[in-house]
Structure formats: structure tokens, C-alpha cells
Amino acid sequence: MKMFRDADIDPSPLAGRRVAILGYGNQGRAQAMNLRDSGIDVVVGLQVGSASFARVASDGLTALPSGEAVTGADLVMLLAPDEVLATLYREIEPVLQEGAALGFSHGLAIRFGLIAPRADLDVVMVAPKGPGSALRSLYEAGRGMIALWAVAQDASGSARELALAYGRAIGCGRAGLIESSFAEECEADLFNEQAVVWGAVPAILEAGFETLVEAGFAPEVAFLECVGELKLLAELVEARGLAGMREAISNTAELGAVLGGPRIVDDDVRQKMRDILAEIRAGRFSRQLASEAAADYPLLRDARATARRSAVETARRDLDAT
Ligand SMILES: NC(=O)c1ccc[n+]([C@@H]2O[C@H](COP(=O)([O-])OP(=O)(O)OC[C@H]3O[C@@H](n4cnc5c(N)ncnc54)[C@H](OP(=O)(O)O)[C@@H]3O)[C@@H](O)[C@H]2O)c1
Incomplete structure (x- = not known):
């Protein structure tokens, strides 16, 4: 694994060049503001009629309709949701200047062939490993967020230098830029989302809560035990x-963890993890994301409504109210 930090990176590939950030959401806003504060010429591209024009203006940046923002840009970052990037690319391709660079913060669109960039373009990725709000607040605090970076197409011969200069300008070089590939970043990221932190962990918290409630425990107690301690775990693991986390907890908790953890994460669970990874690699999830978006997100809307009505959420609200 090769890690690059500010001192290893030449910022000049971005000097005097214009970056267009398409999308002003989680990543788009943070990256645009960090670029501006690093002295980069940045313009934000939005859909015609977008409500975000006012937000961009109040942040002191310039927003233009996407086509106009792309015209004359040397690097165009696609920072709208992954499932709309193929359509967005089709819209802007005719106005992307010859020899420009196209940038991503996630490998999915390239890894699964949703976008086939023109041959004259550099194609780079800088994928910060965390949300935009943290990317921005770390930058403002003089720190940075670790990121993966990669080059998928090097038409100019200097795509690597450009990707690194971009990662430096958004503050990631302060923490570290790890050289990767679009496939590695995409597959590992989707795997974590589905099988580990964002998929499995919340599911296990809720299953634990339901087990205690089913056995007659007060929902508030079940919530405090099974959900409320997650922050303590995260802070200990981070620090x-x-x-070290195991050593920091009581002997009672440590012995319980040593005996109980492997009973839950058994061979069956490990096989399911391998199955999920294999399905991701075969493109199954990428197709599911496309069909979910095409149908206007029925599974996501249903899951959000179910989660809001769940017993675990009721317990959280009841605790907050007392
Ligand atoms: N979220 C994260 O923490 C995170 C972390 C690392 C990497 N990433 C990657 O960063 C990229 C952006 O993700 P995100 O979470 O920042 O996205 P997001 O917040 O969902 O993006 C919202 C922005 O995209 C614009 N947008 C939506 N549909 C559009 C369309 N059809 N055409 C043009 N613009 C459109 C929205 O426009 P309006 O303003 O008009 O609503 C809004 O400005 C993705 O590749 C993602 O995988 C995300």
C-alpha cells in the first residue's frame, strides 16, 4: 500500500486550472469549499431550477447550470448520487473540453461500466473515507480526512499528478492519500456498507434490542444496552x-465478548459475507441500485418509513422525552 501526504504532492497541476463540481450535496459542498479555501478556481454545476443555487451563493461560491459550469473546466468532478451519474455524464459529454479530466469520489460508475468516458479524458478518483460534513470540518480545523485515490484513464500522461493535487487541495493529503483502484475502492466500500458497518451493525443492534424486549425487558433499558453504547465502542476503537478496546473494558465485558462474539459471527455469517462480496463483484448490487432509482426508490422509501415506526425508534424517542 502506498500512502501520499502533502509533502509528497506537487500542487501545481491544479494551478491556474478550473474545477467544476457537479452536485452540491454531501461531498460536493465540502469539496467545493475546501478547494476554494485552498486557492483553487472552482465553479459549482447544478440542474436548472435547483434549490441549491441559493445555498451555493450564500457559501460565497459561484453556481451555473451544469453545462455552463463544465464548459471551460479542466477538471469536472461528478458528485451527484451514483445512480444519476451515467445520465449526468451523457448530458455534459458534448461540452467537456478536449483533454479535460473527469473525477469521481466513488468507483461504482466506472467499475461497473455505467460510464464509458471519451478517450481524450483523464479519469481520476479521490474518495474521502467519510461524510462531507467531516471532510469540511476537519479541513477547517487544519486537519484532513484519509482518502483512496486512483486513475482509470491517463490520456494526458499526468493524471496521477492531477489526482494527487486534487486530493491535497481538498485536505486529504494532510491525513493520507492511499493509492488504490476504482474496482478496489468500489467493491470494498459496497461490501462495508452491506455486510459490516452500515448494513450488519444496525441490524444486529436492532435484533439485540428486540431479543431483550421479547424476553420482557423494558424497551428503554434494551435501547440503552443494545444501541446506546455504540458511541462508546466507536470512540474506543478509534482511539x-x-x-485496545478489549483491554479498556471490564473483565466481565471482555470475557462476555470473547465468548459471545464468535457465537454470533460464526462460519454461517462469514459465508454470507463472502456471498455478498461475490454478488457485489458480479454487478448484482449495481443493477439493483439502477432499478431502484428507475422505480423512484420504492425499497428505500418503504425501509425509511418502517424504521421510523419501529419499536427501537419509539424507545429512543421515549428516552429523549424523559
Ligand atoms: N455521502 C458520503 O458520505 C460520501 C462519502 C464518500 C464518497 N461519496 C461519493 O460522492 C458522490 C456524491 O455523493 P453524495 O452523497 O455527496 O451525493 P448527494 O449528497 O446525494 O448529492 C446531492 C447533489 O446532487 C445533485 N443531483 C441530484 N440528482 C442530480 C441530477 N440528476 N443531475 C445533477 N445533479 C443532481 C443534487 O441536486 P440539488 O441540489 O438540485 O438537489 C445535490 O446537489 C457519490 O459518488 C458518492 O458515492 C459520498
């Missing part, structure tokens, strides 16, 4: 690692 001391998995081994």
Missing part, C-alpha cells in the same frame, strides 16, 4: 484499536 485504541480493536485490541
Whole structure:
């Protein structure tokens, strides 16, 4: 693994060049503001009629309809939701200047062939490993967020230098830019979302809560035990690692974890993890995301409504109200 930090990176590939950020959401806003504060010429591209024009203006940046923002830009970052990027690329391709660069913060659109960039373009990725709000607040605090970076197409011969200069300008070089590939970043990121932190962890918290409630425990107690302690775990793991976390808790908790953890994460669970990874690699999830978007997100809307009505959410609200 090769890690690049500010001192290893030449910022000049972005000097005097214009970056267009398409999308002003989670990543778009943070990256645009960090670029501006790093002295980069940045313009934001939005859909015609977007409500975000006012937000961009109040942040002191310039917003234009996407086509106009792309015209004359040397690097165009596609920072709208992954499932709309293919359509967005089709819209802007005719106005992308010859020899420009196209940038991503996630590998999905390239890894699964949703976009086939023109041969004259550089294609780069800088994928910060966390949300835009943290990317921005770390930058403002003089720190940075670790990121993966990669080049998928090097038409100019200097795509690597450009990707690194971009990662430096958004502050990631302060923490570290790890050289990767679009496939590695995309597959590992989707795997974590589905099988580990964002998929499995909330599901196990809720299953634990339901087990205690089913056995007659008060929902508020079940919530405090099974959900409320997650922040303590996250802070300990961040500060001391998995081994240090184990040492920091009581002997009672540590022995319980040593005995109980492997019973839950058994061979069956590990096989399911392998199955999920295999399905991701075969493109199954990418197709599911496309069909979910085409049908206007029925699964996501249903899951959000179910989660809001769930017993675990009721317990959280009841605790907050007392
Ligand atoms: N979210 C994260 O924490 C995170 C972390 C690392 C990497 N990434 C990656 O960063 C990229 C952006 O993700 P995000 O979460 O920042 O996206 P997001 O917040 O959902 O993006 C919203 C922005 O995209 C614009 N948009 C929506 N549909 C559009 C369309 N059809 N054409 C043009 N613009 C459109 C929205 O326009 P309006 O303003 O008009 O609504 C809004 O400005 C993705 O590749 C994602 O995988 C995200």
C-alpha cells in the first residue's frame, strides 16, 4: 500500500486550472469549499431550477447550470448520487473540453461500466473515507480526512499528478492519500456498507434490542444496552484499536465478548459475507441500485418509513422525552 501526504504532492497541476463540481450535496459542498479555501478556481454545476443555487451563493461560491459550469473546466468532478451519474455524464459529454479530466469520489460508475468516458479524458478518483460534513470540518480545523485515490484513464500522461493535487487541495493529503483502484475502492466500500458497518451493525443492534424486549425487558433499558453504547465502542476503537478496546473494558465485558462474539459471527455469517462480496463483484448490487432509482426508490422509501415506526425508534424517542 502506498500512502501520499502533502509533502509528497506537487500542487501545481491544479494551478491556474478550473474545477467544476457537479452536485452540491454531501461531498460536493465540502469539496467545493475546501478547494476554494485552498486557492483553487472552482465553479459549482447544478440542474436548472435547483434549490441549491441559493445555498451555493450564500457559501460565497459561484453556481451555473451544469453545462455552463463544465464548459471551460479542466477538471469536472461528478458528485451527484451514483445512480444519476451515467445520465449526468451523457448530458455534459458534448461540452467537456478536449483533454479535460473527469473525477469521481466513488468507483461504482466506472467499475461497473455505467460510464464509458471519451478517450481524450483523464479519469481520476479521490474518495474521502467519510461524510462531507467531516471532510469540511476537519479541513477547517487544519486537519484532513484519509482518502483512496486512483486513475482509470491517463490520456494526458499526468493524471496521477492531477489526482494527487486534487486530493491535497481538498485536505486529504494532510491525513493520507492511499493509492488504490476504482474496482478496489468500489467493491470494498459496497461490501462495508452491506455486510459490516452500515448494513450488519444496525441490524444486529436492532435484533439485540428486540431479543431483550421479547424476553420482557423494558424497551428503554434494551435501547440503552443494545444501541446506546455504540458511541462508546466507536470512540474506543478509534482511539485504541480493536485490541485496545478489549483491554479498556471490564473483565466481565471482555470475557462476555470473547465468548459471545464468535457465537454470533460464526462460519454461517462469514459465508454470507463472502456471498455478498461475490454478488457485489458480479454487478448484482449495481443493477439493483439502477432499478431502484428507475422505480423512484420504492425499497428505500418503504425501509425509511418502517424504521421510523419501529419499536427501537419509539424507545429512543421515549428516552429523549424523559
Ligand atoms: N455521502 C458520503 O458520505 C460520501 C462519502 C464518500 C464518497 N461519496 C461519493 O460522492 C458522490 C456524491 O455523493 P453524495 O452523497 O455527496 O451525493 P448527494 O449528497 O446525494 O448529492 C446531492 C447533489 O446532487 C445533485 N443531483 C441530484 N440528482 C442530480 C441530477 N440528476 N443531475 C445533477 N445533479 C443532481 C443534487 O441536486 P440539488 O441540489 O438540485 O438537489 C445535490 O446537489 C457519490 O459518488 C458518492 O458515492 C459520498
